[in-house]
Amino acid sequence: MRYIGGKSQLLADIEAVIDENVSGRECVFCDIFSGTASVARYFKPKYEVLSNDILHFSYVIQKATVENNAKPMFDRLSKIGIADPVKFLEETDITGAEHGCFFVAENYAPNDHCNRMYISSRNAVRVDFIRNTIEAWETLGLIDEMEYYYLLASLIEGVPSVSNITGTYGAYLKEWDKRALKAFEMARLDVIDNGRANRSFNEDANKLILDIEGDILYIDPPYNSRQYAPNYHLLETISRYDRPEIRGITGMRPYSDIKSAFCVKSEVLEVFEDLIEKAKFTNIVMSYSTEGLMTSEQIESVLRRHCVESSCKRYNIPYRKYRSRLSGNTKAPREYLFYVRKDIPRAAVFTPSRVERVKPRTKRAKYLKSPLNYIGGKYKLLPQILPLFPRQAGIFVDLFAGGCNVGINVNADRIICNDQNTKIIDMFILFQQTDAEAILSRIDENIQKYGLSKYNEMGFVDFRNYYNATGDPIDLYTLTCYSFNYQFRFNSNLEYNNPFGRNRSRFSENMRDNLIAFIERIKTADIVFSSCDFEEFDTSTLGCDDMVYCDPPYLITTGSYNDGNRGFKDWNKEQETLLYALLDRLHRQGVRFALSNVLAHKGARNEILLGWSRKYIITEITNDYSNSSYNANRGKSVEVLITNY
Ligand SMILES: C[S@@+](CC[C@H](N)C(=O)[O-])C[C@H]1O[C@@H](n2cnc3c(N)ncnc32)[C@H](O)[C@@H]1O
Incomplete structure (x- = not known):
């Protein structure tokens, strides 16, 4: 896509400046004014990439080509006979009876x-048909989030090739250019897999900068007063x-909310300085x-003020290297590249060479499932x-392990699964020490006896009484298999009190x-079980190769583990605050951590968490793209993973 200020001609120069100045151990690269995402895509093979732009269509392109790591398979569409959705969208006959609005045909074509x-x-009409169909497929669950963004980006990237304009959408031509009369084709985008957890954002750069950190920050802001939003409306x-x-x-379209201060002479210096001051990037x-x-003097003076003064360099990119479309004109704009190093307080930055992310797996990846619900x-x-998570850890601690779904699926030299619930941990220890055949025979005996x-509630109640009198962990497991929702539940005397799972629960x-x-x-991995309160767990020996994962009870949701009925310690604000203090300590110690939680749930917001988590990286854990902003969807639950790396 041709784009004002697009850097596709300057990629090798940007790379040369980076390579000349960095140590080679860098891992996280951020393209914070991403536009067409050409820079983010170029550096994807080398780094974990963060990309961002205030424009939504840029975000869509980034999601499809930067965050996404594989060409989508469209399995669900294939199952209903649509093996090649791009072809389907380009070629299906449009009868006029289709549902949905035809906003582009009604307002931008004669x-x-x-x-x-x-x-x-x-x-x-074709563009509208495709747009409506993508939305309908998403609503019907026929495409997943990445398939949705891939198709949408392929649509958007195809539009400029048939647009009757000279470059931007600030005006249209009064005669038809012959390109505009060609049949519309979507762009089949290339997606490379760098095996890392790249992330894309759609935020104001000055706001986003508070929430991210890394090794190389590439800044390519607008340079004159031409706003991008009206030019690409x-x-x-x-x-x-x-x-x-x-x-x-x-x-x-109205664009006051996405106007850029970088295009306003009286504001640009202030926002630029703010961005540099807040950046938590080493280069x-x-x-x-x-x-x-x-001016270059103004830029250098800001860079020197907030970074290592002596590291600041300016490179002038000669005309022959940076050919603008006006290249015949001697006044064709030249480009500066600036480099500067920033010394960031040690505790605020994670040593990047340790961050190796796992290759994102598809939803169909087979994970081991805990035997407990x-x-x-x-x-x-x-x-x-x-x-x-990092691809590999030395010691991995699953501090609130519960059913151990996370602990049993990670790669680490040693995995410690801890939970205050001694009943569960004792059961897992027994499973680890006992022959599988013997465990299954015991379960089968219980079922028979x-x-x-x-359907047999009486048998269940008898067996529950027997367990409460004897307390064998394998019997407890058998009991959960016939209990309501297969759940674990104890009264304050630690007697199992979950009711019968009538018509539903059985050992299948x-x-x-x-x-x-x-x-x-x-039995085969190095897994150690421990059952102490999280505060008593000794984290003092953990180091930079290690990782702690926390999935505590959530303060603003009610699960039966935090309703005080389970005989185990209740979860409240005090526990929550102690946990944050522990995580801050781990961060200072250089230990990686990840915390699962919800920021909002059914209208309630966890304000303590919202405040505390701002200094770390928050990743929304959702399949539902419409739920991607927790501010906009107050009623919904916003599940997140908060990491310090
Ligand atoms: C020079 S272009 C970037 C071009 C890009 N490097 C490329 O090669 O396509 C500047 C981009 O900054 C975006 N932008 C402007 N102000 C912004 C802001 N405050 N926060 C985030 N993005 C902004 C614009 O939407 C535009 O896409």
Whole structure:
């Protein structure tokens, strides 16, 4: 895509400046004004990449090509006979009976009440059809989040090739350019897999900078007063498809909320200085035009003020290297590249060479499942959580292990699964020490002796009484298999009190297989079980190769483990604050941590967590793209993973 200030011609120069100045151990690269994402994509093979832009259509392209690590398979569409969705979208006959609005055809192509000539009517109808179909597929669950962004980005990237414009959407041509009369084609985008947990954002750079950190920050802000939002308004509207109230000859959407202060002479220095001051990146590289609103002296003075003064360098990129479209013109803009190093307080930065992320696995990846159905168990979220963990750890501590879904699925030299619930931990220890055959025979004997089935409540109650009198952990496991929701629940005397799972719960073949796989894993991996309060767990010996994962009870949701009924310690604000203090300590110690939690749930917000977590990295754990902003969806639950790396 041709883009004002696009850097596709300058990539090798940016790389040369980076390579000349960095140590070679850098891991996290951020392209904070990403535009077409050309820079982010270029550096993806080398680094874990963060990308961002205030424009939504840029974000869509970033999600598809930067955050995404594989060309989507479209399995669910294939199952209903759509093996090649791009072909389907480009070629399906449009009858006129389709549902959905046809906003582009109605407002940007000539028709009875519109003279605008941005796009031919035929192509506009095709764009609307594709946009509506992508949305419908998503709503029907026929595509996942990455498939959605991939198709949307392929649509957006295809639009400029048939747009009747000279470069931007600030105006359309009054005669049809022959490109605009070609049939619309989506762009089949290339996606490379760098095996890292790249992330894309759609925020104001000065706001985002508070929440991210890394090794190399690339800054490519607008350099003159041409705002991007009005110049690319049609792409923004196709991306958001929010039927805005458009105005004027060009059909401009409102853009006051995405206006850039970098395009305003009286504001640019202040926002630039704010960005540099707040940046938690060791190396900063910036491109800027020689004809920009800020002079090179102003830029250097800001960089020197907030960074290591002596490290500041300016590179002038000669004309022949940076050919603008005006290259015949001797006044063609030249480009500066600035480099500066920033000394960041040690505790605030994670030594990047230690961060190696796992290759994100698809949802279909097979993870081991705990034999226990533990409330808040993380089995279903493993595809989102595990790719955010380092590929390998020395010691991995699952501090609130519960059913151990996380602990049994990580790679580490040693895994410690801890939980204050001694009943569970004792059960796992026994599983680890006992032959699998013997465990299964004991379960089968119990089933036979008490006639356990999903209909026999009397047998269940008898067996529960027997267990409460004898307390054998394998019997406890058998009991949960016939209990309501397969759950663990004790009264304050630590007697099992979960009711019968009428018509539903039984020890199925599936559960038998899970149990066998679980037992095998805890016997073969170096897994140690421990059952103490998290405050008493000794973390003092952990170091930079180690990792602590915490999945504590959530303060603002109610699970039966924090309703005071389980005989184990209750979770309250005091516990929550003590846990944050522990995590801060681990951070200072150089130990990586990840915390699962919810920031908001059914209208309630965890204000303590919202305040504390700002200094770390917050990743939303969701499949639902419409839930991607917790501010906008107050009613929904916002599940997050907070990491210090
Ligand atoms: C010079 S362009 C970047 C071009 C990009 N490097 C490329 O090669 O395509 C500047 C980008 O900054 C974005 N932008 C402007 N102000 C912003 C802000 N305050 N926060 C985030 N992005 C902003 C614009 O939307 C535009 O895409």
